[in-house]
Amino acid sequence: MSSLALYRRYRPETYAEVIGQEHVTVPLQQALRNNRVNHAYLFSGPRGCGKTTSARILARCLNCERGPTPTPCGECQSCRDLARNGPGSIDVIEIDAASHGGVDDARELREKAFFGPAVSRFKIYIIDEAHMVTPAGFNALLKVVEEPPEHLKFIFATTEPEKVIGTIRSRTHHYPFRLVPPGTLRDYLHEVCEREAIAVESAVLPLVVRAGGGSVRDSMSVMDQLLAGAGPDGVTYEMATSLLGYTDGALLDDIVEAFRAGDGAAAFGVVDRVIEGGHDPRRFVTDLLERLRDLLILAAVPDAAEKGLIDVPADVLERMSAQASALGPAELSRAADLVNGGLTEMRGATSPRLQLELICARVLLPAAYGDERSLQSRLERLERGAVFQPGPGAGQGQGQGQGQGHGQGQVREQAAAPAPAAPAPVAAPEPPPVAARPQAAPEPPAPEPAPAPKAAGAWPTASRPAAAPQAAPQAAPQAGAWPTAQQAQPARPAPAPAPAPPPVAAGGGGGGGGDIGRVRQMWPDILDAVKGRRRFSWILLSQNAQIAGFDGTTLRLGFATAGARDSFVNSGSEAVLRQALSEAMGVQWRIETVIDPSGGGGGGGGMGGGAPFARPAAPQPPQAAPPPTPSHTPSPRPAQGGAPQPPPPPERSGPPQPPPVAAEDDVAAEDDPDLDDTALTGYELIVRELGATVIEEFRHE
Structure with a gap:
């Protein structure tokens, strides 16, 4: 047992041991209880998620002496032959379609399929990597898959079900497998480590889950590698990061703190440590993007760890919570966009260090950009520094758009250092405006016996x-x-300018x-x-x-x-x-x-x-209505913006008087x-x- 790989030693033998695939195992067990087993199945999903293992368990359930049963007994000859360390059964044939997917292989399988099982109840064909079967090979299998003899069962396993021709898919029961959730996989790895009696730090398991990418087999392989190199203290975090190539959390903390403080020297110092330490710049940018993603979630959901949105140790969670609250969502979102774009540019770049330094420079200099997110980032920095305080009547929101956010920044700057200007005195000869x-x-107008009548x-x-002419200049x-x-x-002399209040x-x-x-x-x-x-x-x-x-x-x-x-x-x-x-x-x-x-x-x-x-308005004498004017009396219109014509003398029969200068x-x-x-x-x-x-x-x- 000790010579077997970890994923082989802990391969499930019953559906109860399969993790993260309850949407598949529960219906299959119910079909076995009801004795409604189909003649052909199609298991699809990512690699390492349990497709082939579930096919072998289904074969054990069908050929068990107590079966068909959802729980194999593990004691009969068929169950012992199909166990994880058993020799195998002559009636359960596994075929690798990657090397046996031609039309000749399909014809040979079809000829042998009509022979009954040797010692078991069913003859079962497990065809792995079924998408590698050629269209001609599938066509050769079509008739036997469509109408097989009663003793024959087919189980196709593939990572690309769309490549299986439709005539075959339509004759099977399709069960899609999924990647295992990180929390479920972490608990399973912790249980395996306890069985192996090797100490593993809690910060190591999230790294293994991340390296496995939701695949149980890949995660078990990574864990097996770490357990093989464990020292007297077991598997430590430093050992895991160096062996798996992940960035140390201290480097990520330093670069995030440099972004928060706007410290260019510290940021480029971290870049130098990454390069001098032999780390891959692309891996560092990937890990930094992962950290920014976690910080964004923490900024939006403070209890993200309790809800399972992020998976980090308690001490790391405390530091990340402080970083999220210090940076703010606008600056985190902008930094994540820049890092994500820089990661795309780094693919195929001849100088990854230069690309990494450019990413840091863009994140540190929001003032160099005029987009909305850069403006919001600058506003957040001003608010964190508490340099400016909002003046009276400042805007209510925090930069809903580019114009509004910029306007609020102006108000804060004005409120911080007001510079009131003294009112300018009135100058008499100045034109409007x-x-x-x-x-x-204004001075009170002098009383007038009667206002002058309007000119025609x-x-x-x-x-x-309708004030008196004497009071008008005042x-x-x-x-x-x-x-x-x-x-x-x-x-008329111009009045002296009055002092401004x-x-x-x-x-x-x-x-x-x-x-x-x-x-x-x-x-x-x-x-x-x-x-x-x-x-x-x-x-x-x-x-x-x-x-x-x-x-x-x-x-x-x-x-x-x-x-x-x-x-x-x-x-x-x-x-x-x-x-x-x-x-x-x-x-x-x-x-x-x-x-x-x-x-x-x-x-x-x-x-x-x-x-x-x-203040009430000063009383004004009523204005007399204009007397009727003959139609032949000229009425020149005043020039635009100028003064209207003065009233003519009472004699209305004469020609119109010229306007005064x-x-x-x-x-x-x-x-x-x-x-x-x-x-x-x-x-x-x-x-x-x-x-x-x-x-x-x-x-x-």
Whole structure:
């Protein structure tokens, strides 16, 4: 017995001893109990999983003196002849089809098959490697397999059942065998080692199972090799790794720790130890990929070892759990992809060490790549280092996509080292846009006996205040209002710039826990982002809107008129503003629009200028309706972006008065190319976008 190989000494003799094939052995035993045995069987499956052994057990069950029985007695002559160390039976013929698969061999088998058994109940042919039989040989066997005599049984065993011709397969009962599960195979090897009375470390058995690949015969051969070389201490882990060529776990721990810390010196030092130690670089990459796979499973399923998803010793499991929690799933997934791709490139490579070093360099440098997984890996490294903390209103997810993940990284960097910029003072001669400058507080308008009547053909405005001409130069224009003639007078001196108010503290201007001062500081950048996406939305915001409040999650915008607010909501500008907020600040805020007639649009509101949201609007005198105008009176339309024509004198019979000379600011606004690019005339901007209503319109024929 000691001279036999380990897989031969422990070959099963009954179906109860066959491991990992219950889906085959249980139905076969039930068929034997019911005495419903077919004349031909086909056993298929990977090598070393028990096909030929099960065929021999079936022959013992059929020819046992107490049979057919699912449990051979082991005492009769047939059972002793077919035992694992028996001489064999003349009525059970095993044929290797790899060397006897021709048509002549099939004819010879067919001629001998019709003779009855010598001493047993059945004559049984076990044809191993049946896929090696030629099509002509199968055709020669077809008739005898289809209609055999009562004493004849066929058992075909093959690893490639698809190569057995269909006419033969259709006349057999097909039983597919499978690879043995690792847990079942490990327990079986532990039992064998106890029978051999040789000490084996617990970390050795997973290596043997992995080397066997689910094949019982291959695993038994590897175990036999280790037991043969066991020393006084038995089979140790170091002996098994060196003999089987596997990478030492210490090397894998070192390379994973180098990846976690981003330590290039340590990673390339491990590569040098692998090469200098005589290890195969391809084997090292394969083992590293296996380790990364285990770490990924541990990161997703912390109790993976208890559920049988991974098979490692307890001490190794503790180290791997720490590594999985330190690296994170995004970085582990990226590293596994890179290692897997590098393993494919190493096949046939002339310099495996170079390929291994390139793999390590790619894993260590996620900043060199711009894909989504590299960005997520960089974010995980930032979070592990605890260098940056999320600012107020930061994104909720952890990088659901490339843009969102990148935006969160920007917010963390801004929150770590804020650099608030002081609001710029108002400059009187600057042309629009003025969204980034604070607005001076308006002075109360002087009372006027009666507002000047509208000129014939003047453009109606939805939000133009009916203030006195004397007060117009002192106050900022209302949101969406056209400059009046009095505002365009060059003789009027420009008011001195008022000092910008300090930024509102966190939680001001709207309540909640938001930092409205910081939002107002960022407002010019947000307007620039809006301008880059859609100029019309930029015009609406820069000339009509101001920041009315912020509570940490909702940004409240105040519009001077309902028409401006409706135009902002109905034109899709709200979505453009959300995209600009995500781009400039990396946040996803809700936008709430309200009517705030107290503060002008302009850009002052964006920088913290203007009155608070709750300040009531100053009362304005009612505006008189325009008197009827003769149809022949000319009504020149104002230039796009310029001031409307001033009201003519009361004498309506004369020719239209020429417009007054525009101020320097109006000329700059009229020639502003940004406003010309909107492709909207003043008429279209008021009527279509701001929701105004045309009361009367007279055109000069």
